[in-house]
Amino acid sequence: MxxxxxxxxxxxxxxxxxxxxxxxxxxxxxxxxxxxxxxxxxxxxxxxxxxxxxIGIEERNEAFHDLRKQLHEEIRRRYDGRVPEKYLKVPYGSRVHEELFTLLLQRRGTHVQADLLRVVTADSVHTERRIRELRELGLDIHSSNENGHDVYTLRSLDIDTSFIPTIVGNLIKKDKRLPEARRQAFFNEIGYDPNAAKAR
Missing domain, CATH: 1.20.5 (Single alpha-helices involved in coiled-coils or other helix-helix interfaces)
Structure with missing residues (x-):
């Protein structure tokens, strides 16, 4: 419907x-x-x-998918053949992520209240977590507080590629069946420090 x-x-x-x-x-x-x-x-x-x-959100946001494609290509360029294919994915591609990105893109360069963004998720408590996940992809989404309200601003469509080791490292970390020795070997291969990633 x-x-x-x-x-x-x-x-x-x-x-x-x-x-x-x-x-x-x-x-x-x-x-x-x-x-x-x-x-x-x-x-x-x-x-x-x-x-x-x-009603005002298109069924498919081409900018969202283009950015994810760019990110995936860069991940493959860096790590293809060095770590298994299943870790060379771009997470956070759900429809909710796409809709939130679309709202930010429609208002690019301006502050968007978190309350407005929660409308698209029917006031879900996880809305701001989804926005943080978009930021974890290296998207240029700035968070701040304006007159007591949390606001987010999509400042540009440039991707911060310094997040790439963390993206891949988090996928490796989530694989509970992976032996610890191999996990650490993959971390070393991509230059990922789990403790530094937490601090970030």
């Missing part, structure tokens, strides 16, 4: 839920009924506004 169809489907129920909540706020209804109405309206608002903001 398209975001527009989702929006049209969710909008009437959301309006009713908000109207009910507003009526209860005005009438001084019982605490539990008010909380129940709030939680129901909050859920519908998150889902409907997610659909609304997705």
């Amino acid at each position: 398209s975001p527009l169809n989702d929006w049209n489907r969710l909008k009437p129920d959301t309006q009713l839920a908000v109207d009910k909540l507003l009526g209860q706020l005005r009438s001084g209804t019982s605490t539990q009924d008010l909380l129940d109405s709030y939680l129901y309206a909050k859920k519908l608002l998150a889902e409907s506004m997610q659909a609304f903001i997705r």
Whole structure:
């Protein structure tokens, strides 16, 4: 189902839920009924506004995929034949990552509040983790605080390739079946220090 169809489907129920909540706020209804109405309206608002903001997000962001392709080619250029193929991947390519990148790209060079970015994930608590993952790919996303609000800014489409050893090293580190001696050998091969990566 398209975001527009989702929006049209969710909008009437959301309006009713908000109207009910507003009526209860005005009438001084019982605490539990008010909380129940709030939680129901909050859920519908998150889902409907997610659909609304997705209307303006293209199904495929070519810039996102081009940057990932550039990164993958550079990883292969550096490490092909030195570490197994399964570690030469570019992580964090989910639809959520793509949508968050798209919102930042649409507002490139300007501050984007974390609250707005959470709209695309229906107010998920993991939204800012997904943004940090984009930064872990070497994308030029700057974080700061503006008037008490966390904000993110996509400053350019340049990739910081100094993150590449960490990208590959993290994939190696996550392989729990890999013997420790081979893990360390791969770390040495790519110049990856797990302790330094944590500090970064």
